[in-house]
Amino acid sequence: MHRRDFLRYMAALGLVAGVGRHLGLPEEVWAAPPGAGPAISADEALKVLQDGNARYLEGKPLHPHQGRDIRALTAAQGQHPLAALLSCSDSRVPAELVFDQGIGDLFVVRVAGNVAATDEIGSLEYAVEHLSTPLVVVMGHSQCGAVNAVLENANFRGSLPALLAPIRPAVARAREENPGVTGDALLAAAIKDNVWEAMKDILQRSNLIKGAVKAGSTKLVGAYYELDTGKVEWLGPDPGLEKLLGGAGRGGAKTRAREEKKPDKQEE
Numbered sequence: 001m002h003r004r005d006f007l008r009y010m011a012a013l014g015l016v017a018g019v020g021r022h023l024g025l026p027e028e029v030w031a032a033p034p035g036a037g038p039a040i041s042a043d044e045a046l047k048v049l050q051d052g053n054a055r056y057l058e059g060k061p062l063h064p065h066q067g068r069d070i071r072a073l074t075a076a077q078g079q080h081p082l083a084a085l086l087s088c089s090d091s092r093v094p095a096e097l098v099f100d101q102g103i104g105d106l107f108v109v110r111v112a113g114n115v116a117a118t119d120e121i122g123s124l125e126y127a128v129e130h131l132s133t134p135l136v137v138v139m140g141h142s143q144c145g146a147v148n149a150v151l152e153n154a155n156f157r158g159s160l161p162a163l164l165a166p167i168r169p170a171v172a173r174a175r176e177e178n179p180g181v182t183g184d185a186l187l188a189a190a191i192k193d194n195v196w197e198a199m200k201d202i203l204q205r206s207n208l209i210k211g212a213v214k215a216g217s218t219k220l221v222g223a224y225y226e227l228d229t230g231k232v233e234w235l236g237p238d239p240g241l242e243k244l245l246g247g248a249g250r251g252g253a254k255t256r257a258r259e260e261k262k263p264d265k266q267e268e
């Protein structure tokens, strides 16, 4: 369908001109025909998420894109999510609510501990490759039970050991980098290290996403959600990104975390 026809279709649906205008969303997000490529930049997408979280924090959500019109439009015309999100399955981290978004806005991959293994990476690749999603966010959250279970060396059964295995390097690193730190502070450090770990796993295991990040068509950023306040802290791209993109091998995120947290530490 041509863009003009598509806009006519939108009008026929009775969509208010500029569904997203009051949200600061470029109209093109909803006007782009399927396969047209990203109609919004990574920075614009990030701003939409930041603004949505601000509304959520203030208790003034708009609950956008949740009506029959958007449901019909996206069902008929396909999806153009502005961001892909790898987040935890924890019931206290509902992605669309946290960012005050709706139908068709977010491509969400939720798994305990927001680990990036084959299925998660494949899902993100689908968003980047086939939906031209400009922004990929890996978001951990405070009090993450999955990370805490690894930290406490809990006895896992069933499929849990395999699921949680990717968290182990992050927990080991958090311990190493935070000598003497215990309790909630150590858990928070491990959760953030686990975000970097997932981002590193994505770049090291997906040539497709690595290529998109390298080409500048997609941005990969980390985030940390505070359960009690509702605030999303943006961690940014991996400061060791260039090394990771250059195929420097494992350890890019590790180096970054050490440099960031222990700038005065001489020995490595």
Ligand SMILES: [Zn+2]
Binding pocket: 088, 089, 090, 112, 113, 114, 141, 143, 144, 145, 146, 147
């Ligand atoms: Zn969790």
